[in-house]
Amino acid sequence: MTTLTTAVVYLLGLLFSVVVFSVHGLGAGATTVSVSYGSDVTICGIVAGQPSQRIQCWRNSQVFDVYSDISFESIAGGRDLFCGVRSGGSSLVCWNPNLIPKRLYYNETVLLSKLVIGDTQICAITNSTGLNVNCWRDREEFSTLNARIRSISSGLGFNCGAPSNNTDGIICFGTNSELASSIQGEFTNFRMLNIAVGGNHACGVNSTGILICRGENNFGQIDVPNHLPFEFSTLALGLNHSCALRRLNNTVICWGGGGGNMSDYETGISFESIVAGLDFTCGLTTNNLSVICWGEGWVRNGSFPLGFELPLRRILPGPCVRSVCDCGSYTQSDTLCSGSGTICKPCDIASLVPPSPPLLPPPSGAGNVPRSSPSRPLRRGLLAFAIVGSIGTFAGICTIIYCWWTGVCCGNKKIHNSVQPTITGANNNGPQFSNSSPVSRSSTIRRQASRVFGRQRSGTSSKHADREEEFTFADLALATDNFSHQNKIGAGSFGVVYRGKLIDGREVAIKRGETSQKAKKFQEKESAFDSELAFLSRLHHKHLVRLVGYCEEREEKLLVYEYMKNGALYDHLHDKKNVEKDSSLLNSWKMRIKIALDAARGIEYLHNYAVPPIIHRDIKSSNILLDANWVARVSDFGLSLMGPESESEHRPTKAAGTVGYIDPEYYGLNVVTAKSDVYGLGVVMLELLTGKRAIFKSNDDGNGGTPITLVDYAVPAIISGELTNVLDKRVRPPEVNEAEAVELMAYTAKHCVNLEGRERPTMSDIVANLERALSLCDDSHDSISSGQISIISE
Structure with a gap:
């Protein structure tokens, strides 16, 4: 192998090491399953086989959907809250126990990944230079850490991350600075590939594949069972217990918890992922993608037997993405994602561990750790990744050229500069989320009509180059907290008006049309929506309320205006x-x-x-x-x-x-x-x-x-x-x-x-x-x- 090839393979090894493990600490890290605890235990998952990757939850033996028209790629839970990162990573939304949502983050350029929640503390890594870590507490942002971190986990008042530059030690921070400093000090001499945090302890796998736990041990939570190098993949840590998945067969092993149903508990079931609450753990089964839970807290608080299968629909084993998978995809990805993406398989940890520079032969006496040295299969694997990386680079260049040519990557949104339908008021049964539908014939006619009305004298109108945006119903439901009564500010000619905050932070007034069968009998209600959109889309004057955009999805018709702070x-x-x-x-x-x-x-x-x-x-x-x-x-x-x-x-x-x-x-x-x-x-x-x-x-x-x-x-x-x-x-x-x-x-x-x-x-x-x-x-x-x-x- 040439020096250049060696260098490329070594760099690729470093690159891919950032996705070696999934780690889920207290309250769960970002997966497709989350556990919330506190006033009530709430377990949620991202549903498979649907056009939108919506969230479905279970609480007190009841199953309910959360924003059925919005797609999420990962979720996480903590004390009396759970959060979701929307598909693409541009925004973060959290819900309190009453399921009232709040948008914590929105940025179409600086995207979020690796969301974690510890108790009430929320953190996520962004893709900005330096891999910043943004954190929120009680749904309010409180800190930003500028550090290169490949993985992060959150516990009771502190967070820890494994550095991405392949150096020794970990980085810990948070409101409990004393505990953070103590945990960080106990990992000083270890080169960690990942780190997971529990209540007052932390575990992680080092560069030789050995699982190391440090911190409090009142319940045996850091007493790691005997294991081979790289035996464990996913980690899930609770308040006083720890769990891990075995890499080869995806069975689970737990320790700590003070005995009972937690210590040394092995289900013999294969799992795709596991997440931890305070005193119990839940897993997504490989067999049928269902969720089961176990542990002392589960039996004590829920009165459900071990192995009880929650009545949720099939849950995605991973996020649906539209990028090329580095280590292959699930065979049923197309069905699970309903044709809207691919689910990537996690890369094999043993083959992706970064080699010692520059691919030196294994030291003597390393025979007891068979998978820690850069073997011939390892070199073949890294070379394969080099080839895949070259193909990916070429595809990336082609994508950039396409984006530049079409303009779709320059922030252009779907816009509409003409007319649009009427809004019919909210029904008495609460808002129903409708699926997006193809553009209707009447909408096409209105677009053609708008060209006729496109002329406009200069007059006293203010200069205005904006066009009307086309929003999804899910976007507007999120902006108004699901059209809550608290956001109702009035009524218009054909619907109820709500105050809202768009995902990019703009305050707007959203008029939602009536959708009841009775309302449809009145043609004037229908024409009112058409009139508003027809006229306001071509009228721009400082003494006329400006139309921001519209939404028309099947029976739902909404108009979005600039918000008038001082009312009527x-x-x-x-x-x-x-x-x-x-x-x-x-x-x-x-x-x-x-x-x-x-x-x-x-x-x-x-x-x-x-x-x-x-x-x-x-x-x-x-x-x-x-x-x-x-x-x-x-x-x-x-x-x-x-x-x-x-x-x-x-x-x-x-x-x-x-x-x-x-x-x-x-x-x-x-x-x-x-x-x-x-x-x-x-x-x-x-x-x-x-x-x-x-x-x-x-x-x-x-x-x-x-x-x-x-x-x-x-x-x-x-x-x-x-x-x-x-x-x-x-x-x-x-x-x-x-x-x-x-x-x-x-x-x-x-x-x-x-x-x-x-x-x-x-x-x-x-x-x-x-x-x-x-x-x-x-x-x-x-x-x-x-x-x-x-x-x-x-």
Whole structure:
């Protein structure tokens, strides 16, 4: 063998040594099976033979699914929590005992691997330079370790890792620094291939294949049974016991635990993997991929016999990956992964142990350790890996060229720049996860229609190059904690709105359409989703709520908007919590005029700058939202229609909208014009002036009296010059300059709510008047007579 070949083989030996063993310490390391303990014992597995590698769990004799549409590659459990790394390694999600999820990590570039949990401590290795270790405690990140580590394990308050640079010793750290330092010191003179951590002890296999355990030994947990070099592969350590799988037949042996059902327990069953809880161990059987558990804690707490088979579905023996397997794959991979990947077999430990540099002959007296020296089969094996590595390198280069050519590796997401279906509210039985489906015919038609509506005048719209993203239902379920009631923030024209946080950290509002059979009978609900997606996908203006994306999977229809931190104008004006003077930033006349101006500018854009023009048809205070900077934006385009090209044209259509805001002319004649939106905005301006609802009871306490419309209440006072009698008492009386501004807005609102549309001003007139009113708030020496008032009716 040449010097170059020797060097290549030696480097390959070092490379492959990082995947020599699986180690699962207290609470389990990242496998396809996890054990959680604490208030209840929960055992979970990643289900085989499904399009998505979902998680299924067993607790208190009950079986349940967790996010059935999301694929996970590995899971781990600890005290009252379990976590999963999503397929690909870009994100980490954890669940508490009530199955409320929380996303701990998301990064599409720096991926996670080798997830471990010890009690409440969570750690994972990333693929960044230096192989960083990120850790979280109680689901909050608390430390990052920059060290080259090939494997990591976690115990009670400390973590240990085996260095990847083939040096002596291990690295231990954590909140229990004294124990971490003590354990690290006991492995100083050993070159460890891996390390597994239990309660207060640790075990690992050294470079000669011998299993070494150190730490507390109150229950015999470090009394390693006699064994041959490289006899053991997977390790699983609990609080006071240790278990290992034999490499040749995958049978298990356990020791420690203080006697009883744990000490020297051998099932005689072949396992693919084992994981440990505090005082029991579970294994995934080779025969039928089922999960069985044993140990003192299992018999004591669960009252189940040894060898009891949990009623879970078949569990994957390993993650489904789309890369080439270094050491072969399972023969049934295609079936187990449902055609969505391959399950790689673990590499043989004996053939992958790194040789002594540079492949020196074995020392004398090494005959008692037959598999520790670089034998002829070893060299043949490493040479084979060198050949496979060369092929892999070539394939990698081809992949990079393909990614560069197609652009799929540059962060481009699946996008959609057109229209999309309606959202139908959440059903009463809780959210049901639907499988993704092929693009429907109606979706294709909407895409084609979007090209027709792609033209857009520059107008006053803000520059916006983003396109709408297509999300999966699973992504949006995760973002909203499974559409929990706590995240519900309102309702729109065709569904319930939830606050959510996308996997990349963006805060959004997600409108979910109704999926009940009753809802499907109403065609208007269906068209509302189409309208929203059709219009918002081509409208970008700083006073319109921006559409982030959408989801359409079979019966599920959802729209994703940018999140408006300060909610709806309606809530600030009419919520019972906002009854005290100065209790809101909105309790100033300047701010209220500014909000009216913001909304008017958004509607003006729809009428004058969108091509073709758009009539909103549902302008009301609950559809005017306020962002983090208190900028008002018009929302909810579920009832919107394409308007005529000119104000002189009319469009017959069945009246739609909200009582109190509907244009009386539109309601009576079923003919919609842009002036219908003007009427709705006029009512909103009256709300801002008076603080009253569009329809309210004549008694101030709201417990009696006759219903009265805001128009009938406020307009007579404006006409008679008694505006001050109807102004909102929560706002201090306007100063001289503010009084003029308030009077101008009231005068404008009065014209907006004229019974006949031709007598109402245009949106451009309204914007001009409100701009004038806002300027008056800053100019105490100005007056109404010194500026132009634009009340022009058609």
